[in-house]
Each structure stands twice: as structure tokens, then as C-alpha cells.
Amino acid sequence: MSDDNDTCCMDRGLSIGVLVDKICDEFETACQRGRQPSVEQFLDRAGSNNRDTLLFELLLLEVVYRRKDSQNPSPVEWAWC
Numbered sequence: 001m002s003d004d005n006d007t008c009c010m011d012r013g014l015s016i017g018v019l020v021d022k023i024c025d026e027f028e029t030a031c032q033r034g035r036q037p038s039v040e041q042f043l044d045r046a047g048s049n050n051r052d053t054l055l056f057e058l059l060l061l062e063v064v065y066r067r068k069d070s071q072n073p074s075p076v077e078w079a080w081c
Contacts, residue, residue, distance in 0.1 A: 016050050024057050031065035040080070055081055 023042055030037040039058045046054045059078060066073045 016053060019046060019050055020054050020057055023054060024061060027058055028061055028065075031061065036066075039078075 023045055027037050027039075027042045039055070039062055042058055043051060043055055059081075063073055
């Protein structure tokens with residue numbers, strides 16, 4: 001059984017890769033503008049079938065941008081995943 005987000009994405013004809021790229025682009029734009037977007041909020045925009053792929057990509061982006069901001073993120077911060 002798929003959830004509403006999965007159905008919504010399929011209705012729009014978005015493949016998993018396109019959906020993940022779109023969400024990651026929006027996350028990255030927020031980072032570039034000096035915001036610290038919440039991975040959890042962006043993760044909620046993907047259906048359950050896309051969650052693992054999107055989580056991996058968002059965490060990579062978060063680490064990159066936080067390091068550019070002289071932060072040293074720790075894996076403990078993502079214990080919720």
C-alpha cells in the first residue's frame with residue numbers, strides 16, 4: 001500500500017530520481033541562502049518508498065553546507081533516522 005505522497009508523485013509522472021533531485025535542489029537553495037533547513041521537513045515531502053534515497057542525499061548536502069559554515073556535524077545529530 002502506498003501513501004498519499006507516493007500517489008501524488010506518480011500522478012505527476014515524477015520518477016524517484018526526479019523527485020529526489022527536485023527536493024534536494026530546494027534544500028540546497030535554502031542552504032545557499034544561509035538558512036539551516038530541517039532535513040526532517042524535506043524528508044516528509046517524499047513518499048515512504050523514496051525516504052531512504054532522499055535521506056541519504058539530504059544528509060550529504062547538510063554535511064557539505066555545514067562544513068562550509070565551519071561547523072563539524074556529528075553522526076549523533078542524526079540518531080533519529
